[in-house]
Amino acid sequence: MFDVIPVVLPLIVIIVIVMIFLSFVPLGLWISAISAGVRVSIFSLIGMRLRRVRADRIIRPLIKAQKAGMNVNANQLESHLLSGGRVDNVVDALIAAHRANLDLSFERAAAIDLAGRNVFEAVRMSVTPKIIETPWISAVAIDGIEVKVVAKVTVRTNLARLVGGAGEETIIARVGEGIVTTVGSSQSHKSVLENPDLISRTVLSKGLDNGTAYEILSIDIADVDIGRNIGAHLQIQQAEADKQIAQAKAEERRAAAIAKEQEMKAEVEHMKAKVVEAEAEVPLALSEALRSGNLGVMDYYHMQNVQADSSMKNNLGKTDFSSVIAPKTEPSGKA
Structure with a gap:
């Protein structure tokens, strides 16, 4: 072993x-x-x-x-x-x-x-280039009509700018900006509908791929649609705002007029109070005149008669005598 x-x-x-x-x-x-x-x-x-x-x-x-x-x-x-x-x-x-x-x-x-x-x-x-489809991009022409556009952007990678270059989101944002600018500078939405390739040519000429990791080969308009009448909508809103401003100013003037009216009524009441105060001093002045002898008893009675005559004339002037002078018409007799 x-x-x-x-x-x-x-x-x-x-x-x-x-x-x-x-x-x-x-x-x-x-x-x-x-x-x-x-x-x-x-x-x-x-x-x-x-x-x-x-x-x-x-x-x-x-x-x-x-x-x-x-x-x-x-x-x-x-x-x-x-x-x-x-x-x-x-x-x-x-x-x-x-x-x-x-x-x-x-x-x-x-x-x-x-x-x-x-x-x-x-x-x-x-x-093999890649196709990037943008979402619906809304733009407004000069005539106020909204135009909705969908574009397909064909891109390929730029290997020299891939490190530090912007991505697909930047491409979509720049294409959307170019579409909005092109449609916004069009006089009418009809010109956009007639020549949608004008959008792609204008946007493609702006060099949107600068600083990105891609090279844009083509921009094709996939769909164009008509939206709301933004211009008319804005005018309606402006008219409504002007109306509210006018109503507010009218209400302000009405409030000022009411305040002025109340001030005048207060002033009238104030003047009436002064008149009543002055009338209250008349008897005192008469008694003082009688006591001092500046006014005699007959003079006082004469003044009372003048006042009574004036009061009677005023009452007669206010009386309506048409019912007394005009004869009454009898109703027509029975048949």
Whole structure:
């Protein structure tokens, strides 16, 4: 039994060493890389394992790039993966750009990917343009008629401006602004209906894709519809506002007239009070005149007679004598 131990123990040690080696080195992946013509050493795979980088996420994209004839090495892919990038997406974009004869370097593709954009989708849009349909855009012509427009914008990705360029929302906003400006400068809504291509030509000539990640190829008017008569509606609102202002001013003048009338009535009552006060002083003045001898008794009676005559004349002047003078007409006799 002791003779077997010196033989078995080295075998166990060798097996353990091989198992540890295989746990650090993906031997199958290394064989696949060598068979595909990708030059990668065992020590590179061990270094990836020590750096906690999954070797299959580097080797498999590297094999695809090598087969596609791309000049990409493992260090570039590993650096991009450690930066948080999507290596498969970048390699697929490079292969698609190479097949479409587009100028796209690994550094630019990696920058686009790290910027949060889908670089593979961007390359596909460079090859196959995308159609962006705007919502209903409302504009008002000079004659006051509302015109509603739907446009289809054909764009393709501009890879040179993809990093830092504006997105689809900016394209839609700028196209909408151009449509509103074009319709608003039209003398009549009929001219817009007759020549809808005028909108697309005018908007396309404004260079709306400046500073965006896309290049506008065409702007096509998909639908045009007539909305409300905004001009008439605004005139009605203005007339109603003018009416309310006139009513408010008239009410203000009426309130001022009522206040003035009340002031005059108060003034009349005040003057009447003064008259009553003056009339109350007359008897006192008469008694004082009689007491001082300035007025005699006969003079006083004479004044009373004059007042009585004046009062009688005033009463006679107010009496209606028409009923006394005019003869009464008898009703017609019975038949």
